Amino acid sequence: MESKHFDLVGFENDVMVWSDYENEVPSLDDRNWVWSDHPPMQCQVRTVKVHHPFYMMAGEPFWVLHTPASSSINGWDSHPEEIEHSSIIQCSIERVLVRDEFKAWLRVKVLEVRMIKDFMEYFPVRDGSKGYLGDFEVFRDPNIFSYRDWLFISAGAQGDLGVWGLVKRMDGQYHMLVYGDWGFHKNNIFGGNILLPKHQIEGWIEQAMQDNRYDTLE
Template sequence: MESKFYDIVGFENDVMEWSDYENEIPPLDESRWIRSDHPPEKGQVRTVKAAHPFHMMIGEPFWMLYTPVLSSLNGWDSHPEEIEQSSFVHCSIERVLERNDTKAWLRVKVLEVGMIKDYNQCFPVRDGSSGYLDDFEMFGEPYLFNYRNWLFISAGAEGDLGVWGLVKRLDTQYHMLVYGDWGLHKNNAFGGNILLPRHQIEGWIEEAKQNNRYETVG
């Protein structure tokens, strides 16, 4: 769970869902249960539902991407107003309440919360001119969603694997603050402050507009 390219390595929000339950929990196979709309705070102990490919041990700290409940279910491109409420949460498992081969109810301690919107100030700038966007181009032309000064970029291969990035535009510069890659056995999220090549991003924007792969709101 370390990377020389990013400051934070963790799991994407699909791997862990947050609840307001304490000791009484729904059955593991119950799909209809009340997701929490209370963001995690440092020092809390919370009940979460984790699923494959989550694989941490009791007491072992890990990072988890947190998004509020609407965007966790439907994505930032459906609820972009929740981007600036999203964070990476540093946690450790305190207790396993119930588990099977693919899912578990856990009690986790919140060790730290870092708001994504501040990562351009929290982390030193890394040069993104080489390597950081290669995976997007591997999948062909990406889809771009624009909300105010945010760009959500995604690309994939027929639902089997893909990549995405959350980019913050500051004046004429583009900083990728979150990157994700997913597949059958991985669902990862990375946090940092990657300065991307302006000409490449603006070229993608123009191509996406011409090919109906660009959407803007707000």
């Protein structure tokens, strides 16, 4: 769970879902339970449900993307207003409540909360001119959603694997603050402050507009 290119490495938000339960939890197979819309706070102990590919040991710190309930279910492209309320959270497992081979209810302690909107202040700028956008070009023709100063860029292969990036426009430059890659046995996120090549991103935007793969969200 380390990267030489990014400052944080963790799990996507759908690998770990937050609840308002404490020690009494629904069945692992019960899908009709209410997701929490209370953001995790530092030093809290919360109950979460995790599933494969989550694989951490008790007491071992890990990072996970957290988004409010609406965008957790439907994505930032449906609820872009929740981007600035999203964070990457460091946790550790306090106790396993119940588990099976693929999923579990856990009690976790919140060690640290870092808001994505503040990543440009948290992390030093890294040069993104080499290697950071290669996976997008492998899949070709990324879809781009624009919301205020934010771009959400995604590309994939028939729903089996793909990549996405959350980019903030600032002073005419493009900073990728979160990158994600997912597949059959991974669902990872990477956090940092990567200054992307302006000509490349604007070329993607122009091509996406021509191909009807660019949407401006309100």
